[in-house]
Amino acid sequence: MTKIGLEIHCQLTKLESKLFCSCKADYRGFEPNTNICPVCVGLPGSLPRLNKKAIEKATVIAMALNCQTPQKIAFFRKNYFYPDLPKNFQITQLNIYGPTSIGQEGKISVEGKEIQIRRIQLEEDPGRLIYEGSSERTQITLVDYNRAGTPLVEIVTEPDFENPKQVRLFLNILSDLLENLGVSDPSLEGAMRADANVSIEGGSKVEIKNINSFYDLEKALHFELTRQQSLAERKIEIIQETRHWDDKRKITISARSKEEEEDYRYFLEGDIPWVKIDSKTVERLKEGMPESISSKKIRYENYGIPTQVADILSSEKYFSDFFQKYLDYSNLVINKKLGVPNNFNEIEEFDKKYHSFAKEGANIITTDLMGLLDNKEKRNASKLTAEHLSDLVNAILENKITRHSSKTVLQTMVKTGKPISEIISEFALEQVSDDAILSTMIDEVIKEESKAVEEAKLNPEAINYLVGKVMKKTKGQADPTLTLNLLKKKIS
Amino acid sequence: MLVSKEEIEHVAKLMRIDLDDHTVHIDRVQKMIEYFDILDKAGTESEELIINEQPLENLREDKYEPYGDKLIDKLKHYKEKFVRAPKMV
């Protein structure tokens, strides 16, 4: 049986400062070695100053992954020499003195398959090595310490995955979850990295390191499984080893055996006393946790939003946050309109209205807005507010404009941020619901489409074709219900 | 317990210290480690460790404060931008 386990490294990019100093946590966009201080380059005499929020946010991740969180959190030193490691040890966590890392024994379900989380630990990211020079002979190694000390959460799973697809689904869930918690932006380059261990029936466990994106992780797993299977078919023993993922050639390569002699001499980091997490803190953190994606989805479905729409909307943090703002504002609008409900009937009426707003809003967001704002630049540039969307939905629900024209309105709102009234008059989008105007239009259509009229008399379904023609004549502004009724009357 | 010369040489290598002609250290390190055998007699196997603790509130608030000086200038630097390391092969 195939067994895959993961070690996922996730930077807490949403923190302001590094794990042990006040330099910027998100080092992106800095000139090399300009986001450094005596602490993160490990100058003699410097000491780590632990970031409180890093502990809190990492704990929240542990909670969201259904982990046990300890009462006391301990840090250890992992000793090894590498030029990206300014102190030549990394401050990290493990559980040699009992469960003292940020979280343990969690689980997360992937399409019915339960994946056990062994441990979650908080640690410092090393710096970055840069190789300059064209050939191997002229190549020199340079170090940029801007990243050194960025808070990193490592999530270690049991080898519970049976295939790369489960891994992919798990990682999708995980990155949505981390984004939803507001702790990390998984889309940033290098914000999420992974090591994997892979074994097939009868073979030893092989570690794969160096995988810098989830996209490559899946590729690496496929490559490694194929490699192992082909060895097995040829009856060649699969040895226990560490292999590196070669980013360029897209293969795994056996790492030199040097790592085997590595002995990390783990011991307690004396500069950081154990951090006590009392039950009050745990409660506070729990209360402050954002609604989980799955409970968001259930809530959306309760509004009557179709499952598929609810699924997409709940897992996209930017849009679900926007949707929530929209709902909150619409709530006020409905209250204004209906008054505060104070009996059963009024509550029912209120809910009905609220659900219509929810359904229509979700519909517009998922079918139109997600396409309009499909990257960060567009989102930043967008002038659309929750109030805008609420006004738009209100206009649709009150038959002031058609769904068809709503697309133009939305686009214009995103681009200009103009209020709906202005856009409607500017583009003359007011829905045509005047009997007299519609009547003349319908007469014209009946005259032009005599064949279709005959057909519609026999087959009531065919009348939709005529409605379409009327819509076309009015550039989509005809009130569809009214048009249908008038047409029916005139034909029969 | 006398620790073998080879083992000490091995550890020196792991600690990234060339011993070469420093073999005079080995005898002395052996004596020092041998003295630690006295710990076996302390009878503290079941002892629980006492470890310093601090409340969460003691920790640093998450605030970005750029370091004022251009620190790279004060390190050994390469083109005022990088720290240079030897080849990694």
Add this chain to the structure above:
Amino acid sequence: MNLGISALDYIEAIKNGEFTVEEFVSETFDQIKKVDGKLHAYLSLNDKALDQAKELDKKRKAKEKIGSCMGMPIAIKDNICVKGAKTTCASKMLEKYTAPFDATVIARLRKQDALFIGKTNLDEFAMGTTTEFSVYGPSKNPWNQEYVPGGSSGGSAVAVSALESVVSLGSDTGGSVRNPASFCSIVGLKPTYGLVSRYGLISYANSIEQIGPMARTVKDTAFLLNVISGIDPNDNTTIDNHGEDYLKNIDSGIDGKKIGIISEMVGKGTDNTVSSATKKALAKFEDLGAKCEEIPIDMVDYSVASYYTITSTEAGSNLARYDNLRYGFDFDLEGYEFNSYISKARRSFGPEVTRRLIIGGFVPSAGHAGKYFLKALKVKSRLTKEINAAFKKVDFLVAPTVPILPFKFGEKLDDPVAMFLIDFNTVTANLTGKPAISVPFEISNGLPIGIQIIADSMQEKSLFQAAYALESTTNLPKVPL
């Protein structure tokens, strides 16, 4: 001018305009010129000291607000960072290293207008008890230059003893403040772990070491602690002492206090002269109204082994950063591969550091941690419990600071275990985090003997009261310069 003046009297004199900071500092530099060629207390001097002295004098004349340490000359052990000053740890490894920031203790002293005279000699990275392991050569004991001054803060002790500074700072990992204080007949305190910020102290064994004040009087030592102690956001291990004033009521005496004599520290291995001096000290305590009793602390016999196991382990990790890539000394990396380069660079560690780093790689390693490192931690914990229990019965624990008299250069160098045992009476305070002070008590055949008093955690105030009481019973000769 009396260079032997106490810090408190000095500050008063400066405030009263009896003499200027410039006059005193200039004379101090004359003294350094005169004696330091032989004694070698300093590794480097503050070449701006006279200018700074003039600035302070101006400030006083202009009646500006002046700090509590107004113009007080202080020498700093060269493992404590002073911004812009070379900080070498007496090692070739940091030969070219200039600290870009002030240690917290330095910043506090600076704010109070203290005047830094220079950086003092030590055993390389504070590993040693004689300063013989300084790569720049040893300091000499001013009482007899053929004898070691003690260590590792030997330079700081010599500077104060030989009137090359009024006070100084050392660091104490296993006795490194108290031992040279005892050997040079000055006062030295190892504070409660966490009372003084270690930010800017270059770590040797960070879980047990502290910066400690050194001075010629108990009062000056208490005064220095007032300035440097207290919680520091830059050091997570510091404790809030709520601005305690250690000078206040320092003369309260010790009438009615109970004193325990740690049996293991006065038994076998203690020099006869030291033994009899200790007995005399106990008699003095009783004269002052204290009650003395012997208390056995079983774990003391294992303390030195525990201490060296733990300190080597931490040193192995703390000194790993010295790979000569970011700072250090000149050594071209062209043609080297990473591991061969740093292994060659790290050969620049001196012999004792090299040995302890190897031990530090061995005792916590996967195959050996159970036999060595973990056992050492357990001894440390049991020792702490025993000492805590003792403090339920007595107010102070007393022993000679060092079980032997100062010795001649080279005398102990060849026997590592003999060197271990010099620390026998001092490491307990470090392993348990308790404050301990060495008070000069006797000069025997021209060699100083100090008495160590240990108190419970954060009881520095009463510790100073006991030390002051003992000091008051002595009348020691002046250092023969």
